[in-house]
Amino acid sequence: MLYRFRIILDAEEDVFRDVEIMADNTLEDLHNTILQSFGFDGTEMASFYISDDDWNQGEEISQFDVTEGTGSVRLMNETTLDDVVSESQTKLIYVYDFLSMWTFLVELAEVAEPEPGMDYPNLMFVHGQLPLSAPEKDFQAESDDLGPDFDEDFDVDDYDDLSFDENWN
Numbered sequence: 551m552l553y554r555f556r557i558i559l560d561a562e563e564d565v566f567r568d569v570e571i572m573a574d575n576t577l578e579d580l581h582n583t584i585l586q587s588f589g590f591d592g593t594e595m596a597s598f599y600i601s602d603d604d605w606n607q608g609e610e611i612s613q614f615d616v617t618e619g620t621g622s623v624r625l626m627n628e629t630t631l632d633d634v635v636s637e638s639q640t641k642l643i644y645v646y647d648f649l650s651m652w653t654f655l656v657e658l659a660e661v662a663e664p665e666p667g668m669d670y671p672n673l674m675f676v677h678g679q680l681p682l683s684a685p686e687k688d689f690q691a692e693s694d695d696l697g698p699d700f701d702e703d704f705d706v707d708d709y710d711d712l713s714f715d716e717n718w719n
Contacts, residue, residue: 554660561685565678571671577626594647601641650684
C-alpha cells in the first residue's frame with residue numbers, strides 16, 4: 551500500500567509538503583524524505599513521536615539508540631510505517647535538531663494503491679518556504695496543578711539560611 555502524508559511545519563506561516571511513500575518503508579525512509587523535501591542537510595538528530603488526535607506527544611521512535619543499554623528504544627530504521635500509522639492512528643510528530651527544535655506535524659491523509667512505474671517516495675506538493683530559523687516554541691505546563699509537593703509560598707531566599715552540610719544527600 552501507499553501512504554500519502556501531509557507534513558506541516560509547526561509555525562504561524564503555512565509551510566507544508568505532501569509526500570507519497572510505501573507503507574512498508576521505515577520511519578528512517580520517511581525521515582530522509584522529510585529532510586530532502588524541506589532542504590535540511592541531515593547533520594542533526596531527529597525523532598518521531600506517536601501522537602493522538604489532539605497532537606499530544608506519545609512514544610518516541612529515535613534515529614539512534616542513546617540509552618547506553620539502560621532501556622529499550624524503538625529505532626527509525628527498524629520500524630516500518632505500517633507498524634505505527636494506520637487509518638485509525640494517523641498522526642506523528644517529527645522533531646529535527648533538538649537544539650533548534652524544528653517541529654513538524656505529520657498526518658496520514660490517504661492510503662492508496664501505488665501507480666505502476668512510479669518511484670517512491672515521491673514529493674507531490676510544496677507550499678511555503680522554510681524560515682531561516684526554527685519557529686519559537688512556547689513550552690507550558692498542561693495544567694495549573696503543580697502537584698502536592700509544590701509549595702507556592704516557598705521563597706528562593708530561604709536557601710540563604712541553609713548550610714551546605716545540612717542539605718547534602
